[in-house]
Amino acid sequence: xxxxxxxxxxxxxxxxxxxxxxxxxxxxxxxxxxxxxxxxxxxxxxxxxxxxxxxxxxxxxxxxxxxxxxxxxxxxxxxxxxxxxxxxxxxxxxxxxxxxxxxxxxxxxxxxxxxxxxxxxxxxxxxxxxxxxxxxxxxxxxxxxxxxxxxxxxxxxxxxxxxxxxxxxxxxxxxxx
Numbered sequence: 001x002x003x004x005x006x007x008x009x010x011x012x013x014x015x016x017x018x019x020x021x022x023x024x025x026x027x028x029x030x031x032x033x034x035x036x037x038x039x040x041x042x043x044x045x046x047x048x049x050x051x052x053x054x055x056x057x058x059x060x061x062x063x064x065x066x067x068x069x070x071x072x073x074x075x076x077x078x079x080x081x082x083x084x085x086x087x088x089x090x091x092x093x094x095x096x097x098x099x100x101x102x103x104x105x106x107x108x109x110x111x112x113x114x115x116x117x118x119x120x121x122x123x124x125x126x127x128x129x130x131x132x133x134x135x136x137x138x139x140x141x142x143x144x145x146x147x148x149x150x151x152x153x154x155x156x157x158x159x160x161x162x163x164x165x166x167x168x169x170x171x172x173x174x175x176x177x
Contacts, residue, residue, distance in 0.1 A: 012063040015122035018138065019048070019061060026145040028052055029153070029161055031170040038101055046098055048120070049170075051161045053151035055114030058102065059141075060095050064125035072132045079125065091119050092134055106164055113160050118144075 023030050029051040038044040048059035066084075070077030072092055079086045095117040103115055119135045127135075136144065 010123065012122070015063050015138075016061070019120065019122065019141075022138070022142060022145065023048060023050060023059075026050070026148065028145075028148060029158075031165065031172065033171040035169040036101060036105055036167075039104070044098065044101060046102070049102075049164075051153060051157060052116075052148050053153055053157075054148075055116060055157065056102070056161070056164075058095065058099055058115065058117040059120045060091060060098070060117070061120045061122065062091060063123045064121055065123045066125050068125050068127045069129070070127070070132065071129075072134060092117075092132065095119060095134070102164075105167055106160060113157055 020032065023032075030048065031050075032048050034046040034049050035043050036046065046058055047061045050057045050059070064079060066079045066081030068077055068079050070090055074090055075093070076087050077090050079088070099115050099117045117134065118141075120141055121135060121137050131137075131140075
């Protein structure tokens with residue numbers, strides 16, 4: 001009953017703040033709302049970018065409710081909420097394009113640092129046939145961040161991180177209570 005009440009009272013704004021607090025508390029270099037040049041002369045946005053001992057991590061966030069049908073490879077996902085059906089492009093495909101664009105932003109230096117991407121989901125949505133690879137909910141993100149604790153960041157990764165921050169626009173993360 002308590003979980004149902006918490007899901008019912010949850011909002012995208014509350015979930016977004018939880019994610020920001022969680023990522024800020026992880027102690028890893030982290031920025032959000034990163035704006036990078038895209039491949040057609042415009043700009044695109046990345047929700048969260050952090051540096052780990054395993055390389056750069058790109059996190060795209062969505063707040064969803066309902067039952068989801070989709071996989072890593074499907075072009076479209078479907079969300080059922082009550083009697084409503086909503087088809088949408090597989091967000092993992094967008095993440096792949098963002099990762100490629102980010103990779104091109106730092107030619108040479110980036111090639112020696114891995115880039116990982118995750119779709120981060122908040123809300124009460126659940127997958128009907130299991131979670132696709134590369135999709136995390138808040139609990140899975142917390143466990144993943146806990147596993148990063150105590151790992152040393154290489155000087156090369158820090159150098160690439162600093163080069164990247166010099167080439168992008170981002171909203172700095174300040175201490176949240």
